[in-house]
Amino acid sequence: MGIFRFSDMPLKKKITLIAVVSSSVSLLMACLVFILSESLTFPRVMRQNLSNLAQIIGDNSTAALSFNDSRTAQGLLDTLKANPHILSACLYDLKGQVFARYARPDAPQYWPAVVWEEKSEFSGGSVRIFQPVLSGGDRVGTLYLESDTREMQLRMMDYTLVTVVVGVLAFLISLLVASRLQQRVTGPLQQVVDRMKDIAKGEGDLTKRLEVTGKDEIGEVAEAFNTFVGKLQGVEDMKLDLISVVSHQLKTPVAEINGFIENMMMGLTGELNPKQKTYLDEMRAIGRENYRLITDLLSASKIDRGVVTVDLKPVSTKEVVGLAIRDYEVPLARKGLSLELEGVWEGGMLYADRDKLVEALRNLINNAIKCTDKGSITVRALTEGDMGVIEVADTGIGMDAETMGRLFTKNRVLGKEAHRSGAGLGLYITKNFMKQQNGDITVTSEKGRGTCFKLAVPRFKPGEGGRL
Amino acid sequence: MSGKATILIVEDQKGFRMIFEDVLVAAGYEVLSAADGERGWEMSKERKPHLVLLDLGLPKIDGFEVLRRIRADAETQNTPVIIFSVMGEQNSVKKAMDLGANDYIVKGFHPPLQILGKVKEQLAPSNP
Ligand SMILES: Nc1ncnc2c1ncn2[C@@H]1O[C@H](COP(=O)(O)OP(=O)(O)OP(=O)(O)O)[C@@H](O)[C@H]1O
Numbered sequence: 222m223g224i225f226r227f228s229d230m231p232l233k234k235k236i237t238l239i240a241v242v243s244s245s246v247s248l249l250m251a252c253l254v255f256i257l258s259e260s261l262t263f264p265r266v267m268r269q270n271l272s273n274l275a276q277i278i279g280d281n282s283t284a285a286l287s288f289n290d291s292r293t294a295q296g297l298l299d300t301l302k303a304n305p306h307i308l309s310a311c312l313y314d315l316k317g318q319v320f321a322r323y324a325r326p327d328a329p330q331y332w333p334a335v336v337w338e339e340k341s342e343f344s345g346g347s348v349r350i351f352q353p354v355l356s357g358g359d360r361v362g363t364l365y366l367e368s369d370t371r372e373m374q375l376r377m378m379d380y381t382l383v384t385v386v387v388g389v390l391a392f393l394i395s396l397l398v399a400s401r402l403q404q405r406v407t408g409p410l411q412q413v414v415d416r417m418k419d420i421a422k423g424e425g426d427l428t429k430r431l432e433v434t435g436k437d438e439i440g441e442v443a444e445a446f447n448t449f450v451g452k453l454q455g456v457e458d459m460k461l462d463l464i465s466v467v468s469h470q471l472k473t474p475v476a477e478i479n480g481f482i483e484n485m486m487m488g489l490t491g492e493l494n495p496k497q498k499t500y501l502d503e504m505r506a507i508g509r510e511n512y513r514l515i516t517d518l519l520s521a522s523k524i525d526r527g528v529v530t531v532d533l534k535p536v537s538t539k540e541v542v543g544l545a546i547r548d549y550e551v552p553l554a555r556k557g558l559s560l561e562l563e564g565v566w567e568g569g570m571l572y573a574d575r576d577k578l579v580e581a582l583r584n585l586i587n588n589a590i591k592c593t594d595k596g597s598i599t600v601r602a603l604t605e606g607d608m609g610v611i612e613v614a615d616t617g618i619g620m621d622a623e624t625m626g627r628l629f630t631k632n633r634v635l636g637k638e639a640h641r642s643g644a645g646l647g648l649y650i651t652k653n654f655m656k657q658q659n660g661d662i663t664v665t666s667e668k669g670r671g672t673c674f675k676l677a678v679p680r681f682k683p684g685e686g687g688r689l
Numbered sequence: 690m691s692g693k694a695t696i697l698i699v700e701d702q703k704g705f706r707m708i709f710e711d712v713l714v715a716a717g718y719e720v721l722s723a724a725d726g727e728r729g730w731e732m733s734k735e736r737k738p739h740l741v742l743l744d745l746g747l748p749k750i751d752g753f754e755v756l757r758r759i760r761a762d763a764e765t766q767n768t769p770v771i772i773f774s775v776m777g778e779q780n781s782v783k784k785a786m787d788l789g790a791n792d793y794i795v796k797g798f799h800p801p802l803q804i805l806g807k808v809k810e811q812l813a814p815s816n817p
């Protein structure tokens with residue numbers, strides 16, 4: 222177990238803890254002060270009470286002392302029975318001789334020698350006082366009273382019990398209240414945190430806003446955050462618009478240049494010498510690659526703006542594969558790779574958007590050629606249950622786990638490898654297109670041995686006029 | 690008959706017009722061209738080409754409107770029309786096909802031989 226750190230605690234625990242601790246501490250302080258003040262005042266009160274009692278008894282016994290009537294005095298002391306806390310009492314005459322005495326039956330039958338001066342003391346769980354008995358200002362004797370302190374002890378125990386019970390109750394209630402209340406603080410904050418994490422991961426929906434619930438600091442954070450997201454969205458929209466406008470502007474001239482190159486290669490401008498043919502071959506390759514890149518940029522910006530639509534129809538695997546491999550003869554030949562087709566001719570009908578499926582497949586073939594230096598590329602059609610599957614397997618460089626983890630995202634667009642192999646949009650678009658067609662793309666790869674991408678789309682079942 | 694067929698190209702981009710014209714002329718067709726929708730529609734009606742290659746984004750009136758007029762007029766309603774589209778704009782292709790276009794060519798994507806193939810297909814006698 223690591224060291225406990227307050228700063229690592231979740232906010233909701235912190236708030237609960239602070240509330241509970243501070244309320245418990247203040248309650249405890251109040252109880253302590255109360256008990257302390259009680260324990261300070263109680264002896265004084267007891268002494269005062271005892272002294273008052275002594276005063277009354279003394280006043281009533283002056284006559285008995287004056288007339289040496291010890292029976293009356295004894296009778297007077299016997300009335301102390303009524304007070305269960307009085308342990309013993311003793312009346313002394315002026316010479317200090319015991320005149321009358323009383324002791325609670327269960328108390329020790331012991332009376333001290335007279336003490337002349339007025340005096341009170343606490344000791345051994347009892348209070349004792351000696352008090353002169355005066356008659357008209359003249360001393361006629363001395364009264365001794367002893368009382369136990371049980372009353373005080375009982376009261377103190379009661380107070381302690383009440384303090385503990387109230388303390389525990391208060392603790393539980395404050396825990397309950399605090400854990401309820403903390404949600405009103407941490408709930409909105411958690412929302413802000415979650416949304417920020419979403420956006421930081423690049424999956425956040427920038428059109429969504431936080432609900433601003435109050436005018437407190439959290440409300441302010443939410444509002445500031447919303448303003449921030451608004452600005453971010455503005456920048457994002459601007460970026461998408463820019464990409465879209467620039468690609469559109471680039472597309473036509475690139476397509477025109479490609480057209481002129483094609484026409485020259487067809488011989489429309491006359492016989493070509495071998496060098497011209499080589500140059501045109503290169504130009505055509507560059508032109509096509511650029512056209513593909515622009516198309517990818519446009520597709521990606523459409524995906525990001527959420528304006529991709531699909532036109533699902535029955536389409537044959539054969540047609541899709543045929544369209545997809547059409548332009549790759551030259552690039553394959555140039556790298557000395559062979560293209561194997563397996564199962565394509567018996568592959569059934571798919572229910573898909575033909576152009577999007579073709580573009581998806583072309584992206585995979587393009588990647589396979591790019592990442593393979595010797596061996597072959599296999600395009601394989603098969604069926605798996607309700608799904609039609611087209612695989613593109615190569616014997617190329619393969620991928621490590623890190624690359625695999627980043628596939629299907631466009632995180633690499635501005636990465637350092639971006640210009641080495643492409644814009645890094647191909648698989649992002651492919652994945653999106655497959656999802657739009659109710660399909661999916663999966664991959665298996667081994668570093669140094671090869672890669673196999675697998676496109677799956679629902680099969681079309683002829684006769685019933687619908688998907689399987 | 691392919692040698693004498695007249696084809697009208699309605700395309701505002703000079704480069705594309707030239708590319709398609711050259712391919713078709715080399716293949717022996719007689720080629721007319723118009724650089725905007727209005728002129729395209731007038732020429733379809735006056736010159737009665739055997740086939741119209743029609744771009745969709747055109748000045749004055751757009752390709753969809755030209756197509757609508759061709760299909761609405763008794764004199765031209767049976768003229769085959771192949772539209773030019775841009776890669777990644779399947780929506781407009783679908784809209785044009787629904788309006789009665791016979792086929793489409795993706796600019797910068799379909800090489801000349803395929804364009805010729807599509808043209809021949811539309812002009813073949815078996816095709817209405
Ligand atoms: N068949 C493959 N073999 C090995 N690595 C591959 C293969 N296919 C894709 N990759 C890896 O995945 C990365 C992403 O592929 P993706 O198609 O998304 O982008 P790209 O090919 O780099 O660029 P673009 O397709 O936009 O031109 C590639 O850069 C490459 O590292």
Ligand SMILES: [Mg+2]
Nearest residue numbers: 588643647648
């Ligand atoms: Mg790629």
